[in-house]
Amino acid sequence: MDQHPMIDYRVLVDNLSTAILLVDRDLNIFYLNSSCETLFDISLLRASGQTVLNILQSPGDVFNTEEALFNSLKTGQAYTRREATIIVNFKDVHVDYSVVQLNTGKPYHPLLLIELNPIDRMLKISKEENLTQQHQVARQLIRGVAHEIKNPLGGIRGATQLLARSLNDPKYAEFTDIIISEVDRLRNLADTMLGSRQLPSYEPVNVHDPLERVRSLIVNQTKKKIIITRDYDLSLPEVKADRDQLIQVMLNISVNAVQAMTENKEFFTDQQPELILRTRIQRLVTINGVLHRSTVRIDIQDNGPGVPEDILESVFYPLVTxxxxxxxxxxxIAQNIMHQHNGMIECQSIPGKTIFSLYIPWELNHVAK
Ligand SMILES: Nc1ncnc2c1ncn2[C@@H]1O[C@H](COP(=O)(O)OP(=O)(O)OP(=O)(O)O)[C@@H](O)[C@H]1O
Ligand SMILES: [Mg+2]
Known part of the structure; x- marks a missing residue:
């Protein structure tokens, strides 16, 4: 891109609210913008020439920043580190940062561009803890209620069958059949609420196998009214997982997407409903406080109206609909299964673009060494 005659792009970069750092191939700081000077309380003059590790690597950090940065320089792979702690003036500052290699056009002079976003980590952690606790309390309550509902159902069903037999009159059979079928419906519901009793059986799974299974179920169900696009990274490693449970997770999410699209036809005036199934490697993901070097990510994306805003925060809670x-x-249920696999599900949703992403770690060693 040609530089605009009126703008020196350094002025532009200096006015960004995002903190930006450039480091050379020896990891020495080459440039930082004004936001970065403010964040680290250091001037460009003092910082340039210093190793960036002085800033990014804090004592006690289990993550090997040096190795990750050199790796990025060598391979050109970008990465994002979430919730890193850096120390500024003896105080902890929490940041998310991403590292991208800048192509300078000279093969021996690659630069790394580091973009930092401070986050209020304590706020985030206490919010997450609260959510997890509430989730557990809700689950226990539900299991208790489901159990109590299920207990008398067997008795009601048996007694109704006896009644039907002793009445032996087709006039009443209609009523006893209703009781029995409604009791069965309640029992199925209670079973779903209690969750699976079977322990997962883990085996190496190529995630495309359950994903393809789900795709064919959806194709059958929707009879081609929905475009299904596949965007697979076929080089993904296998994960250790329970194949049937993965199918259940992917199916629950895909069925929601299909329902959102087919039950809101008026949303689709100038485009077709589309479900996108995407697989990728996602590096450095923190799940339940554990940083994983590499995970398999499966996105199930739809272009429907999106998760209603008032339930977006609580969408993984039981009974939220x-x-x-x-x-x-x-x-x-899907989130529970993923937790059993040391994984997680994340949701991002705006009208026209809803993505549920599953993350499954595939390397047994965490980054912590
Ligand atoms: N892809 C999506 N687009 C829009 N809304 C969604 C999507 N996925 C989930 N939702 C919203 O989240 C709610 C909760 O989904 P969840 O699957 O937990 O329950 P449900 O679909 O209502 O009932 P069921 O137990 O039968 O699955 C849905 O009712 C829907 O409002
Ligand atoms: Mg559902």
């Missing part, structure tokens, strides 16, 4: 006929269990 935005649909008249929904039970609100699908996502809570």
């Amino acid at each position: 935005g649909r008249a006929k929904g039970t609100g269990l699908g996502l809570s």
Whole structure:
């Protein structure tokens, strides 16, 4: 791009609210913008020539920043580190930062561009802890209620069958059949609320195998009314997982997407409903406080109206539903299964673009050494 005659781009970079750092191939600081000077309380003059490790690597940090940065320089792979702690004037500052290699056009002079965003980590952690606690309390409550509902159902069903037999009159059979089928419906519901009793059986799974299974189920169900696009990285490693449970997770999420698209036809005036299934490697993901070097990411994306804003924060909670006929269990079950696999599900949603991303660690060694 040609430089605009009126703008020196350094002025532009200096006015950004994001903190930006450039380091050379020896990891020495080459440039930092004004936001970065403010964040680290250091001037460009004092910082240039210093190793960036003085800033990014804090004592006691288990993450090997030096190795990760050199790796990025060598391979050109970008990465994002979340919730890193850096020390500024003896105080902890928490930042998310991403590292990208800048192509300078000279093969021996690669530069790294580091973009930092401070976050209020304590706030985030206490919020997450609260959410997890609430989630657990809600689950226990639900299991208790489901158990109590299930207990008398066997008795009601047996007694109704006896009654039907002793009445032996087709006139009443209609009523006893209703009781029995409603009891069965309640029992299925209670079973779903109690969750699977089977322990997962882990085996090496190529995630494309359950994903393809889910795709064919959805194709059958929707009879080609929805475009299904596959965007797979076929070089992904296998993960250790329970194949059937992965199918359940992917199916629960895909069915939600299909329901959101087919039940809101009026949303689609100038485009077709589309489900995108995407697989990728995602490096450096923190799940439940553990930083994983590499995970397999599976995105299930739709272009429907999006998760209603008022339930977006609590969408993984049991019994939270935005649909008249929904039970609100699908996502809570899916999230539980993913936790059992040391993984997680994340959701981002705006009208026209909703992505549920599954993360499954595939390397047994965490970054912590
Ligand atoms: N892709 C999506 N687009 C829009 N809304 C969604 C999407 N996925 C989930 N939701 C919203 O999240 C709610 C919760 O989903 P969840 O699967 O947990 O329960 P449910 O679908 O209502 O009931 P069920 O237990 O039958 O799955 C849904 O009711 C819906 O409002
Ligand atoms: Mg659902």
